Amino acid sequence: MSHENYQSIIETLHECMTTCNHCYDACLKEEHVKMMAQCIRLDRECADICAYLEQALGRGTPFVSELAQVCAEICEACGNECKKHSHDHCQKCAEECKKLVS
Amino acid sequence: MSHENYQSIIETLHECMTTCNHCYDACLKEEHVKMMAQCIRLDRECADICAYLEQALGRGTPFVSELAQVCAEICEACGNECKKHSHDHCQKCAEECKKLVS
Amino acid sequence: MSHENYQSIIETLHECMTTCNHCYDACLKEEHVKMMAQCIRLDRECADICAYLEQALGRGTPFVSELAQVCAEICEACGNECKKHSHDHCQKCAEECKKLVS
Amino acid sequence: MSHENYQSIIETLHECMTTCNHCYDACLKEEHVKMMAQCIRLDRECADICAYLEQALGRGTPFVSELAQVCAEICEACGNECKKHSHDHCQKCAEECKKLVS
Numbered sequence: 001m002s003h004e005n006y007q008s009i010i011e012t013l014h015e016c017m018t019t020c021n022h023c024y025d026a027c028l029k030e031e032h033v034k035m036m037a038q039c040i041r042l043d044r045e046c047a048d049i050c051a052y053l054e055q056a057l058g059r060g061t062p063f064v065s066e067l068a069q070v071c072a073e074i075c076e077a078c079g080n081e082c083k084k085h086s087h088d089h090c091q092k093c094a095e096e097c098k099k100l101v102s
Numbered sequence: 103m104s105h106e107n108y109q110s111i112i113e114t115l116h117e118c119m120t121t122c123n124h125c126y127d128a129c130l131k132e133e134h135v136k137m138m139a140q141c142i143r144l145d146r147e148c149a150d151i152c153a154y155l156e157q158a159l160g161r162g163t164p165f166v167s168e169l170a171q172v173c174a175e176i177c178e179a180c181g182n183e184c185k186k187h188s189h190d191h192c193q194k195c196a197e198e199c200k201k202l203v204s
Numbered sequence: 205m206s207h208e209n210y211q212s213i214i215e216t217l218h219e220c221m222t223t224c225n226h227c228y229d230a231c232l233k234e235e236h237v238k239m240m241a242q243c244i245r246l247d248r249e250c251a252d253i254c255a256y257l258e259q260a261l262g263r264g265t266p267f268v269s270e271l272a273q274v275c276a277e278i279c280e281a282c283g284n285e286c287k288k289h290s291h292d293h294c295q296k297c298a299e300e301c302k303k304l305v306s
Numbered sequence: 307m308s309h310e311n312y313q314s315i316i317e318t319l320h321e322c323m324t325t326c327n328h329c330y331d332a333c334l335k336e337e338h339v340k341m342m343a344q345c346i347r348l349d350r351e352c353a354d355i356c357a358y359l360e361q362a363l364g365r366g367t368p369f370v371s372e373l374a375q376v377c378a379e380i381c382e383a384c385g386n387e388c389k390k391h392s393h394d395h396c397q398k399c400a401e402e403c404k405k406l407v408s
Contacts, residue, residue: 010120014116017157017160018112021157021161022160022161025160025161025162028343028346028347029343032340033340034337037334037335037339040334041264041266041334042266044263044350045265045266045267047157047160047161048157048260051153051156051157052252054153055119055123055149055150056249056252058119058120058123058124058127059123059124059127059149059248060127060245062245062246062249062281063277063278063281066273066277067274069270070267070270070271070273073267073270074270077266077267130241130244130245131241133238134238135237135238135240135241136236136237136238138237139232139233139237142232143232143366143368146248146365147362147367147368147369150358150362154354154358158351158354161350162347164347164348164351165351165376165379165383168375168376168379168380169376171372171376172369172372172373172376175369175372214324218320221361221364222316222364225361225364225365226365228365229364229365229366251361251364252361255360255361258357259327259354259357262323262324262327262328262331262353263327263328263330263331263353
């Protein structure tokens, strides 16, 4: 199985990573950063695991299911946190995270 | 400046990372792995720095030019090594790397 | 809970990452690289997940148990592969990996 | 040149990464998070590049000087930001960062 077989999941991971990093960046610029502290933290966790899994899939890792399960749990937590905040970047992030929850 | 502004470079980095990881994976499966040792090594270096820069751009890093310069140097070295090998995955990798050499 | 609480596991992860990266580097320089292909692949997987978990612990990730479980599985696979090879770097790597298998 | 040759720098990088991640975690828990936004951002940048360079040295990267230069610049920026804040975690972080500035 090569990286082509995972093309769809790789694209979703990539979009989620991008959105989480953007949300992280935007949260740090918000007026009320304190309210966003957990969002900042989970955005980073989520971006990092999505980036990790994306790279791992691309290099033919034998640990797809183990890593995908962790990634889904982190995406779920991040999405749940983002959903609480009305900022566009948070709402968009919640949507992207949801796509990776199994 | 937000992640939208870097959309084009982010996509190129992403494509390069994907191609390097695929080349790494394919090189490890080649009949003559020994000949591919330097290619395996540089594919990893290049995939890692492209992934790093892509994430950094996405989170609004203040160190764009410094990181982009290192990335260009690693892409150049990886592309030069890949170019030496006739495998399709190496030739494709050489092409992608070249796009990131300034 | 802060990073001090995980000091012992962090040190073990760090030692394992270092040993895996050294084994990866040494395997790529071996005379018979082809025999080492799976070792090279798993050394990278293992170094990457150990580095990831180490950083995650250090930044107070809420996903300790999920990540630790994946890490243990990858360490086990890497240790099992390394154990097959008589090179000193492989045997040392097998030992370090074993310390992280739950 | 193997990973033993870089043992001292690897340990300094490791200590800096740990301290930056701890400072990042602690800043997110501070009462006045807004004041710490730039510190949070730079702690992450600095932890990530230190972790990256540490791994790269461990696997015999051919790009030591290029990566070390970027790392020194990011450490300098992070240390300068941390120095402005009186929290213990910031002051300790400033000290560690300074050790990596060439």
